Amino acid sequence: MSDYKNMNDHELVDIKNAVEREQKRREGEPKVLTYRVTSCMTDSMHFLKLEHALLAMRDVSELIIKESVEDGGKYVNECTGIVGLVFRVEEKPKAQVDAQIKDSYFDDWRYEERLGELNAKTN
Numbered sequence: 001m002s003d004y005k006n007m008n009d010h011e012l013v014d015i016k017n018a019v020e021r022e023q024k025r026r027e028g029e030p031k032v033l034t035y036r037v038t039s040c041m042t043d044s045m046h047f048l049k050l051e052h053a054l055l056a057m058r059d060v061s062e063l064i065i066k067e068s069v070e071d072g073g074k075y076v077n078e079c080t081g082i083v084g085l086v087f088r089v090e091e092k093p094k095a096q097v098d099a100q101i102k103d104s105y106f107d108d109w110r111y112e113e114r115l116g117e118l119n120a121k122t123n
Contacts, residue, residue: 026093026096029093029094029095031093032048032091032097033050033091034048034090034091034092034106035047035048035049035052035053035087036086036088036090037053037056037060037085037086038085038086038088039060040075040076040084041060041063041067041075041076041079042063045107045110046100046105046106046107047107048097048101049115051111052107052108052111052112056110056111057085060085061085
């Protein structure tokens, strides 16, 4: 992408209009639910499958419990912004999700094998 600081006013308006058109186009597109698991002890993890997000949430909650017992809650109590564990369902345009898939944004791969093992145990 060109450096916007070196563009003239007409070029900037063209880019602005193109961005606004793309945003309107995406508003009319199908949406996809995604899931995010965040805590003060781990990086945010993003998922396409609810099952994977729930496994991650369980792992993170067990980590928080284990670490809190070992240090008396010191680390968790010192967390700023995100205390404990946050689970979010987010609705995103399909084009955005497709781009994120291409960029390997989602962490489903971490839990694919474990989900298969769990399903095998329950069947």
